[in-house]
Amino acid sequence: MNGHKILTSGILIRRDFRHVVSGTLVTAAWLLCAACSSEKPPEPPTVSVQAAPVEKTAIQHVVEAQAILFPLQQAAIVPKISAPVQKFLVKRGSPVKQGQVLAVLENRDLSAAAQDTEGAYKQAQAVYETTTAANLPEEIRKAEADAQQAQQALDAQEKVFQSRQQLFEQGALPRKELDQSRVDITQARNQSDIAKQHLEKLMAIGKEQELKAAEGQRDSAAGKYRGAQAQLSYSEIRSPINGVITDRPLYPGEMAAAGTPLLTVMDISSVIAKAHIPQDDAAAL
Template sequence: MKLTTMNTTLTFLRKWIAPFSTMAAILCVASGCSKAEKEKEPVVSVQTTPARRAPISQVISVEAVVYPLEQATIAPKITSTIKRFHVQRSSRVKKGQLLVELENGDLSGVALASKGDFKQADATYVTTVNAGLPQQIQKAELDAAATKAAFDAQQKVYNSRKELFEQGALPRRDLDSAEVALLQARSQSEQAQKQLADLQRVGQEQGLKAAQGARESMQGHMLSAEAQLSYSEIHSPIDGVVTDRPLYEGDLANANQPILTVMNTSRLIAKAHIPQSEAAVLKVGNPAELKIAGLDAAIKGRVSLVSPALDPGSTTIEVWVEASKPDPALKPGMSVEVSMTAKTVKEALVVPTPAIFKNSLGQDYVLLAGSDGHAHLKTVQLGVRNADFAQIVSGVIAGDPVISSGGYALPDNTQIKIETPAPAEKEAGDTSAKSDKSRDAAKPDTKDKD
């Protein structure tokens, strides 16, 4: 009886205690989770740099290849054996200096023969000009003179008979016969004169033209032979240095195949290809620098050419930078880094370039360290920009603490902790006395980062 009563009591307690236990466990878990969420609220360590006024330059840096401003790849115009080289590789030459002689024995013979032919043609031309009229012209002159004399005699006969007819001493038919004879004599005289004039005009002109044509033809052959002979001597077209000489004396030099390269190394340029957006702000005369790998000092220069046309293959624009005073270490064919200053703005409001980010809409923004200990996103408009700093046209004011480190992908209104930058990251004016203190203050932050 007692055992049955105890079982009934235990069953009753279990039914009522189990729900209360479950509810207590749920409340305990909920309370613990809320505290854990509060404990896990992130605090991001950042470094700040105040926005300040300073001059800023837009510098375009690109890899370039060095070329001489003047270069001549010299090739013969004829195929012949090299007789003699007058220069070696690295020889300095002047414009017009004899560099190479080719074998020219056959060309000399041809030139001499053509010269003789020209002299012969020239003599023929002179003889034709100064000679008398041909036999045919002489005969025409005699005929013209005879018909003229006959016409004059017949004119006298007609005049005499006309006087007699007027006096009544001569019949009419005799006068008519004299008139007919006069007309015939006049016609013959005019025909002879015309024939003589035609022979004189046509015959002499054609003879002169033939002689002149033969002379000019021979002169052309002579000039061509002399030109071929002159091609056997190769002269330098520019002042410079011989940089390449692939052949030797006795080798066959083929026409239009290079045998020498001369470069004027006193004026060197660096050629680079840059995007359209960067080339748009460059102008001829902009200052530039050429940096050679392994040398500390940069070589001063200036932009000497901005191509007016786009390269269709690479969709870039070619730019030349000419070295003001080439360093002996600067040689054609070398790769250099060219830095061109496109524009400079004085008293610009600048912030470090790493502090600039873009949002999903493509807008530029910075993060400001607020007095409430949170990061605040500010959309900005940029001006001149380089690798180190960017000009802020609008969005922040001078003195605003801009997050320069630790702001990448940082959400707006995130709780932050401002760290003191290491001495190497400070500006030059903040070194010296504050260096040791800053280094000690930076050590704990470095540990926190690690």
């Protein structure tokens, strides 16, 4: 019994020691946590702030890139006709004005054609003015008189022929005179027919038709004259814009071909720059 008690007491003593150690550890851990929680956290750094008024302004973004300059206007002047260059009035770098003559092509044949058509036009104009001023009834009366006289001459020749034919049959007239009478009557008949046709024509067309015919001839001659003048003007090469001569590939005496640039004029008073920039920079523009 005593030995059992001692063992039991030993078990009790060990159990009490465990409780004491556990309580001590818990107390130490609590004290450590309390000590940690009692330390103050570090303060955040102070940030300095500067106040400024609110303003609305544009944000500048500079983009640098290589660019090619182009003129505001450019004209490659081509002749409408093929002819040798007679003379140049400008050279590379010469400033020019719109409408200024820059070069002259050989044009002697064109000048002669213009003079010829001018003469034809003036003639047609004179005919038109004469026709306009003419009095048609007077022309008709004259044509009637001419036709009447021609008919009377024909009647007279017929009577002469009949008389000579009788004399020839009687043997009192040679055949030569009878043949001559036949010729005379034929001529008289032709003259009478011509006079009648002229009268019929005047009666048919009338004043209005005669004026239209004269007007048509005049207009046709005027059109040919204007065409010749236009061809002559093509021999003078003029500038269509203000600018500077930048190219002149030919020399006087060389052949200028129609459709091939003879001179180049550029207006460099203002220029246009074309550049390639990255997509990101382009989106910010």
